[in-house]
Amino acid sequence: MVAVDRPPWHLYFCKTGKMLTRNSNKHDDSLTPMYAARELSSPISRYSLPEESMPADVAAKIILDELNLDGNPALNLASFVTTWMEPEADQLIADTLDKNFVDADEYPQTVEIHDRCVNIIARMFNAPKHSAYTGCATVGSSEAIHLAGLAMKWRWKASRQAADLPSTNPNIVMGHNVQVCWEKFARYFDVEPRYVPLTKDRFVIGVEEAMSMVDENTIGVVGILGSTYTGEYEPIAQLATALDKLQSDTGLDIPLHVDAASGGFVAPFLQPNLQWDFRLPRVCSINTSGHKYGLVYPGIGWVIWRDESYLPQDLVFHVNYLGGDHPTFQLNFSRGASQIIAQYFNLLRLGRKGYTSIMQALHNTASWLAENIDSLGHFSIINAGNDLPVVCFKLKNSRSYSEFDISDILRERGWIVPAYTMAPNAEDIAVLRIVVREGLSLDLAQLLVEDLRHTIAHLEEGGRPGLIARKRETSKKPGDKRARTKTHGVC
Numbered sequence: 001m002v003a004v005d006r007p008p009w010h011l012y013f014c015k016t017g018k019m020l021t022r023n024s025n026k027h028d029d030s031l032t033p034m035y036a037a038r039e040l041s042s043p044i045s046r047y048s049l050p051e052e053s054m055p056a057d058v059a060a061k062i063i064l065d066e067l068n069l070d071g072n073p074a075l076n077l078a079s080f081v082t083t084w085m086e087p088e089a090d091q092l093i094a095d096t097l098d099k100n101f102v103d104a105d106e107y108p109q110t111v112e113i114h115d116r117c118v119n120i121i122a123r124m125f126n127a128p129k130h131s132a133y134t135g136c137a138t139v140g141s142s143e144a145i146h147l148a149g150l151a152m153k154w155r156w157k158a159s160r161q162a163a164d165l166p167s168t169n170p171n172i173v174m175g176h177n178v179q180v181c182w183e184k185f186a187r188y189f190d191v192e193p194r195y196v197p198l199t200k201d202r203f204v205i206g207v208e209e210a211m212s213m214v215d216e217n218t219i220g221v222v223g224i225l226g227s228t229y230t231g232e233y234e235p236i237a238q239l240a241t242a243l244d245k246l247q248s249d250t251g252l253d254i255p256l257h258v259d260a261a262s263g264g265f266v267a268p269f270l271q272p273n274l275q276w277d278f279r280l281p282r283v284c285s286i287n288t289s290g291h292k293y294g295l296v297y298p299g300i301g302w303v304i305w306r307d308e309s310y311l312p313q314d315l316v317f318h319v320n321y322l323g324g325d326h327p328t329f330q331l332n333f334s335r336g337a338s339q340i341i342a343q344y345f346n347l348l349r350l351g352r353k354g355y356t357s358i359m360q361a362l363h364n365t366a367s368w369l370a371e372n373i374d375s376l377g378h379f380s381i382i383n384a385g386n387d388l389p390v391v392c393f394k395l396k397n398s399r400s401y402s403e404f405d406i407s408d409i410l411r412e413r414g415w416i417v418p419a420y421t422m423a424p425n426a427e428d429i430a431v432l433r434i435v436v437r438e439g440l441s442l443d444l445a446q447l448l449v450e451d452l453r454h455t456i457a458h459l460e461e462g463g464r465p466g467l468i469a470r471k472r473e474t475s476k477k478p479g480d481k482r483a484r485t486k487t488h489g490v491c
């Protein structure tokens with residue numbers, strides 16, 4: 001599971017003694033900050049619980065010193081996730097960090113705020129006025145997707161069992177460009193993933209191709225409002241129409257889930273007339289990430305069902321030991337309430353007008369970037385920020401350098417602009433992607449284009465590729481998947 005040739009600070013699953021023994025040859029097992037002599041009498045173990053305590057300010061300083069090695073969030077153009085909120089939101093989050101959302105009886109007003117958010121977002125997604133729509137907060141879109149997937153699986157199972165038919169081989173149909181959380185859902189919950197392949201000039205789901213994969217064991221079809229790879233919207237309305245036709249031709253009633261992780265807080269403001277949400281009767285559920293264009297720090301997502309009949313009740317647990325009766329549908333139990341409160345802050349503070357003007361500004365910056373990157377003459381633009389405010393581009397012709405070299409050189413300057421290859425069937429196409437978020441002002445965008453111009457000039461003159469690219473080339477073994485940068489690591 002873990003790459004042993006990486007230094008230990010890259011390990012997510014740094015648990016086994018074996019690994020630490022192996023790495024401890026290369027790296028000292030202790031931390032000894034320069035100022036330690038003033039406060040500490042002995043080095044601190046890196047991997048075992050220190051025997052002694054230390055002053056809080058020293059512990060904080062040691063950690064902050066190390067974190068200086070992280071990238072600068074403001075220059076992180078790889079991530080969709082919020083890196084800046086207003087000082088009032090920061091304060092509100094700090095003031096509410098001590099609240100566990102699951103303690104509903106103790107914090108009834110927090111539950112009320114959660115319920116307001118669910119209502120506001122359901123109405124933003126045009127939930128039918130008189131339907132019993134329902135939903136909940138999650139840690140992000142991944143958890144929301146797992147919950148929505150489980151609901152589709154349970155409904156399918158119930159309808160198969162009611163008809164006395166086997167319910168053992170469920171499948172789900174989606175584009176090969178889905179974010180990794182869908183692959184996780186399929187594997188963790190034993191659902192066969194049926195991936196619609198991309199082509200060299202179609203980087204989103206194909207409607208006809210999707211329909212050809214649907215059968216009586218399909219729990220649902222997924223449409224993405226804002227592909228992680230390119231920022232393009234998938235043809236949700238066309239998927240809905242095709243599923244309606246399938247039902248009238250064959251009787252199969254297959255629900256459509258919309259993964260609006262990013263687009264859920266973009267389309268309602270930038271493309272209000274686009275039919276992608278509960279206005280389409282085929283759409284049964286929608287997830288969105290509050291921590292992407294919902295403009296809240298990481299740790300908040302939402303899932304909404306058009307009607308409570310789409311959420312089988314045997315998935316909802318009732319607990320009473322915290323006082324009162326509390327329905328819970330979530331993968332974890334305890335979670336912080338502060339991000340839910342911060343989401344409500346944004347909804348209240350910005351309103352439709354505020355979100356619209358922010359999204360419009362992001363769109364303008366993305367269009368400006370696309371135009372100026374295009375005018376450099378070396379790139380084809382795949383998404384000019386017309387759907388999500390994301391600019392996705394690739395080199396026009398094959399050169400002696402690649403998108404990865406460009407990404408690496410920009411990284412040396414501080415910019416984090418990922419390069420990665422597309423999903424299967426288009427995997428020999430590499431792209432660069434800039435996610436325009438609130439922190440990327442037009443001023444910074446101009447500096448970025450200038451740095452891109454210099455990078456290209458440097459590489460065209462035969463200048464050396466980036467440090468990371470050189471390292472990748474020397475460490476690359478045939479078939480080594482780790483050598484490939486995948487967008488999956490980036491959200």
Ligand SMILES: Cc1ncc(COP(=O)(O)O)c(C=O)c1O
Nearest residue numbers: 140141142179228259261289491
């Ligand atoms: C389309 C899509 N779905 C799901 C996710 C997962 O979202 P989260 O990071 O909120 O769990 C992402 C993340 O980038 C995404 O782009």
